[in-house]
Amino acid sequence: MNQGLLGRMGMDPKMALGYLGVMIFMIGEGLELGWLSSYLIDSGLTVQQSALLFSVYGFAVAIAAWLSGVLAEILGARKAMIWGVAMFTAGTLVFLTAGIPTMNLGVMIPTYALRGLGYPLFAYSFLVWLTYHAPQERLGTAVGWFWVSFAGGLNVLGAYYSSFALPYLGEIRTLWSALIFTLLGTTIAILLNKEDKNNKNKKRFETKADAVKYIAKGITIAFEKPKIGLGGIVRTINTAGAYGLVVFLPSYMMEIGFTRTEWLQIYGALWTSNVIFNLIFGIVGDKLGWRNTVMWFGGIGCAATFAGLYYVPHFMGANYWATTAIAITFGACLAAYVPLSALIPSLAPENRGAAMSILNLGAGLSTFIGPVIVGAFIGTVGTVGIIWIFTGLHVVSAILMKFVTLPKNEGQDQPVELSDIKAAQ
Structure with missing residues (x-):
């Protein structure tokens, strides 16, 4: 492909290898998501111990997601990415050599959390890098490509790789193979990818105190610019239901009459659809408006389709194709939140990293909020009650988006134009 074609696809030619590198890296991160917990339980951990391990991991992900935006500006995106892969590699080495062989939680928890800090x-440092380099008028499309790369590696290719690798390599060797993907992805994304010599995503600080103060900006900006704070809440809601459904929906599907294999295929179809529509809704956002896309296709669309995940099999029984269709539609609507990654940094063009930190924090917190809601309420409201809680949250996200507008665009439903972005700057 030539540069003109890449540009027409909404992909900055300078960053094309970065997308590929992120996807390959995320295969290494995501290859164990569907089976590691059950393997650890079979190997001697209790369910509670496994839950503790993954809860601490999720907390580490949330912290690193928040810090990634400001650290990308303090250190420069490339250096922040290198720190990330170093932590992931160190955590993996100790987790596999000293943690799993002994099943010692004192070793396993901090080293698996270190992996969680790394990815x-x-x-997300690459995402900050991207917001500085991508053309503003196609920023929605550019971040759509990022989420295709991110989710494609994490949720789709990693899972498919494991399904083929586990029978031949076994669990431990499969976990070791993650390092092949992460180091290859790092080589492509950082060493081979071209970088603007001006390094314009890196801020200059006179003292270390100024740098520390800017880290705090990753929180205070949500109060200085409340629209950014609202965007962080919307991003938390975005995938909270998706992380929550894996806790309770599989057992519901089994009760309806689906086999485990059918459910896994339905779940795989959901995320495959999400990967494809990450790009489609990035393009749609550039055409119809970032806020409108998130509000209607994301908030309202997810509300309707999340409810459908319960009611379609409830009324139609174990109808594989009908349930697969609603799962695909839900996955597509989840992707309609993608334009948030273009809208939120455009609200603070002078502090894009800090703005992205709020958005990334929301992404990390969703890994907590979803399972916490299920654990707190399923005993009293049951499966249908949980469905309606998440459905209601998606409606709330649509309402909040009414207030997340660029300055010139306040109170309007028209698409965001390049002139509006420039005016915000």
Whole structure:
């Protein structure tokens, strides 16, 4: 492909290898998501111990996701990404050599958490890098390509790789192979990818105190610019339901009459659809408006389709194709939140990293909020009650988006134009 074609696809030619590198890196991060917990339980951990391990991991992900935006500006995106891969590699080495062989939680928890610190710093620092380099009029499309790369590696290719690798390599060797993907992805994304010599995503600080003060900006900007704070809440809601459904929906589907294999295929179809529509809704956002896309296709669309995940099999029984269709539609609507990654940094063009930190924090917190809601309420409201809680949250996200507008665009439903972005700057 030549540069003109890449540009027409909404992909900055300078960053094309970065997308590929992120996807390959995320295969290494995501290859164990569907089976590691059950393997650890079979190997001697209790369910509670496994839950503790993954809860601490999720907390580490949230912290790293928040810090990634400001660290990308303090250190420069490339250096922040290198720190991320270093932490992921160190955590993996100790987790596999000293943690799993002994099943010692004192070793496993901090080293698996170190992996959790590593991948957001790598991937989300690249996203900050991208917001500085991509053409503003196609920023929605550019971040759509990022989420295709991110989710494609994490949720789709990593899972498919494991399904083929586990029978031949076994669990431990499969986990070791993650390092092949992460180091290859790092080589492509950082060493081979071209970088603007001006390094314009890196801020200059006179003292270390100024740099520390800017880290705090990753929180205070949500109060200085409340629209950015609202965007962080919307981003938390975005995938909270998706992380929550894996806790309770599989057992519901089994009760309806689906086999485990059918459910896994339905779940795989959901995320495959999400990967494809990450790009489509990035393009749609550039055409119809970033806020409108998130509000209607994301908030309202997810509300309707999340409810459908319960009611379609409830009324139609174990109808594989009908349930797959609603799962695909839900996955597509989840992707309609993608333009947030273009809209939120455009609200603070002078502090894009800090703005992205709020958005990334929301992404990290969703890994907590979803399972916490299920654990707190399923005993009293049951499966249908949980469905309606998440459905209601998606409606709330649509309402909040009414207030997340660029300055010139206040109170309007028209698409965001390049002139509006420039005016905001």
